[in-house]
Amino acid sequence: MERMSDSASTVAAVGPFDSADTPGTADSAVPLDDAAPAWERRFRAPRVSLPDWAEHAPDRSVFLSNASGTYEIYAWDRGTGAQRQVTDRANGTTTASIDPTGEWIWWFADTDGDEFGVWMRQPFGGGPDVEAAxxxxxxxxxGLAIGADGLAVVARSTDEDGSTVHVVRSGAEPVTIYRHRESAGVSALSEDDTLVVIEHSEHGDTMHPSLRAVRLDGSLVADLHDGPPGEAPASGLSCTGFAPVFGDSRVLVSHQRRGRWEPMIWNPLTGEEHEIDLGLPGDVGVDWYPDASALLVEHDHQARSELYRYDLATGALERLATPAGTVLGATARPDGSVEYLWSSGERPSELRSTGGGTVLVPPGDRAPGSVAVEDAWVAGPGGVIHALVSRPAGGEGPYPTVFEVHGGPTAHDEDHFAPGVAVWIDHGFAVVRVNYRGSTGYGKEWTDALRERVGLIELEDIAAVREWAVSSGLADPERLVLSGGSWGGYLTLLGLGVQPENWALGLAAVPVADYVAAYEDEMEALKAMDRTLVGGTPDEVPERYAASSPITYVDRVRVPVFISAGLNDPRCPIRQIENYVARLGELGAVHEVYRYEAGHGSAVVEERIRQVRKELDFVKRHLEMPKSV
Incomplete structure (x- = not known):
């Protein structure tokens, strides 16, 4: 389970989306203010996620949009064209799914962004919300898997019980079919509602999960584990879903047996495994076509992606026409077309169809574009590092430069539209994004490299790219800003202490600041992730937590620091940030803190704009800005 980046995201079937997707079509869309700066208009422009559609009623879909000014769930009847806003909450709603019949929309109700709550459901056509389980x-x-006739499989986690999976039926008490202290969740429910696949880390390695198929009473059908029983596996496994055909027990799985994500088909009833070698150099994500005759393949390579159709009968691999850039999600429709969410560094994202045209055409002005992304390949201590560079359209370097560090840590930056990057471009800065060791998208060995020297490995790669940026004439060494959200915020604070001479200023959003206190207060699933990364608990390996914790190096911080934090954040909790801030104060370090009433980031557009304004103001007061600003 990852510490997410600073943009809102959909955990269930609606997502994923980036932070500046295509404007949506809801009637309540907030009009853009032509007088506002371009960077503000990028955040305010209505946008949508990739729609999730009902398997047995494909005209019925749900999607996520910020059309009201807050990210909420919307229903869309493709047959009539009607759309309506399903949820309306002060801090937004980002997690939803639709049942196979299209009768019910499920959405997750937490409190002010704390991610702790219950599933609710609402009729597709509107009506009162009722507790779903x-x-x-x-x-x-x-995780959530919804079947027919009021059946659902609900996975949960709490600090007290660890991970549990329950079968829920209308009018009956939930039945617990799985329980374990380590991290686990539900991945899939078979079309005939008889088999469930659970993704788990009972072996203690959340980066390389295993799969278990069980019946609805919890009885074991089969295990899929890439290693000796009870031991950490050599590679991870991930389940996309059962074949969408009644009575078909085949499961679509991704594996890392050859050092990158590739597909295979597993039948838990027979034990058969069929690995599919597509001959593609990058990581591959797969999903079923609706008739289970083919696979929809998303190939991610060197921070860009493309789509293919793989015919299971013939083995033919057909490239689907998509523009250069990044596919942020795709789904095959019953008519054989594919809908996909796409963007590039210079173009705001669009919800397109391989059948032609766009889907969910926006009602108003499109968000202003930005600049194209350039590639940099830099020799690093652990191999060649890929970085993405965005530079202002006018002027010449060296530029003041923001090193924008991605979250995760198991994620990576791509060539897609990002309003947060465009803010700095508009103000005369270059932006460099580093896919450091620990990032996904460059093979299993690259992702796994950060373990046990957490934070320090990533900073070595960032330092190598920093040296290249300065020596190449891109970056002004006196005006380098280290910035990031979530894990990127953590690396920002750690970098300001470990590499104090490298940076002129730091901007850290929802960071890990005191690793031990963060472990004590964070949600249980993240404790499991930290045990995997660091190699144990703070009691078991205290020296490793100390070596990787920003508060260990706080007395070495020499530059101004701006920190923003959500008061209800379960991933990077507020107490550990206050510990770090208190030490900055005791040391007399220049710093500012902005606390807001939300969780791990905010789903409210104006709140996000407020945070960026504060960052800009902080930089203007503490760093020499380009003359054009």
């Missing part, structure tokens, strides 16, 4: 106490969500 009565009898289940509030928890953190860990």
């Amino acid at each position: 009565p009898g289940l106490a509030p928890s953190y969500p860990a």
